[in-house]
Amino acid sequence: MNDKKIHDRLEIFNVKQTSIGLIIGIIFVHIIFTTVMNLIMFKNGYFGPIIKMLNGWVNATLAANFIGILFEVVIILIIIGRLSPRDLGIKREKLLSGFLGTLLFWLIINIxxxxxxxxxxxxxxxxxxxxSNPNMVFGTLFGQLFGNALLEEIVFRGFLFVQIYLLLTKIKKEKVRILGSVLLSQFIFAIIHIPNRIYSGLVGVEYFFDFIQLVIIGIILSYIYFATRNIFFVIGIHSLINYQPMLWNSNFSKILILICFLILPFILILMKRKKELSQSTTHI
Known part of the structure; x- marks a missing residue:
């Protein structure tokens, strides 16, 4: 494999490495953030006045995660950690393709x-x-695109997955190193959702099944980020998993999105192999 192919494949890891202290710090801060937001702010309806004042165009999810983005991403990761937006996967040139990819995925579901x-x-x-209620529909969608999904993708895929990979220097086999960083970062991703699940009312064994589901979702999102190198596309897919603003009223929309989500990595693998085959044929 030539240097260009290696560089392209590992592009997401070509960022500034931070300290283990910052990694532990952002995990700790995010645990506090999710606990406070879910078990205090959401539970007691503290965002109600904002929702009412803006007529639902800004919901509790967007308001809460705006605080998270400001504090965790801007203050801790960028200002204190001295990471650039590009170090977190935020690349302006990827925005259009990420948007178009998300739109295509949404259109395919509707078809x-x-x-x-x-x-x-x-x-x-x-x-x-x-x-009839565009404020509620788009307000909920905006809450994911510019709130929950945006914050989680930056923290857990753009930052944590990549930085853990850079930290595991003693693992010489690249595939094992990538797999280890994925599993560790997405295990943390699943654990951090516990306060939200307490707020949602899960009981007993439901926590176990939800935890496994979150780990699987996190692994797939990590692979999509690794394969596409486009965090905006992953944010869009993550948003549609959490909320489905479909053109049609249907009981199948959520399960269909999950099926397409599970199939997406295999499609990306096939596209990658086809591209590699085409390139190898060209160089013969």
Whole structure:
């Protein structure tokens, strides 16, 4: 494999390495942040006046995660940690392709919903919420795109996954090093969701199954980031997993998005192999 291919594949790791103290610090701060927001702010409805004043265009998720982005990303990672936005995966030139990729993914889901309805003789109805309550629909979507998904992708994929990889220098085998950094960072990603799950009312064994689900989701999101090298695309996919503003009212939208989400890594692998095969054929 030539140097260019190696550089392209490992592009996300070509960033400034930070200290283990900052890594531990951001994990600790994020635990405090999620605990306070879920078990105090959300539980007691402290964001209610903001939601009411802005008529739902800004919801509690966006308001809370705006604070998280300001404190965790801007103050701790960028100002104190002296990392640039590019060190966190935020690259302006990737924005358009990330947006278009997310839009394509969303359109494919809607097309699949239409085809399923046609094949099963289910009558589809247009999602009137888009027209009648655009503030609630787009407010919820914005809460993910510019709030929850944005913060979590920067912290757990853009920062933690990459920095743990850079930290594991004693692991010489590249694939093992990448796998180790993915598993460790996404294990932390799952644990940090516990305060939210307490707020959501999970009980008993539900925590175990939810934990496994979060680890799997985190691993897939990490692979998508590794394969596409586009954190904006991962933010978009993450947002659609959490909230599905579909064109049609359907009970299948969430499960269909999850199926397409699970299939996406295999599509990316096939695209990568096809590209490598094409390049090797060209050089023959």
């Amino acid at each position: 699949f919903l239409f085809l399923i309805a046609m094949l099963t003789n289910i009558k589809l109805k247009f999602n009137n919420e888009i027209v």
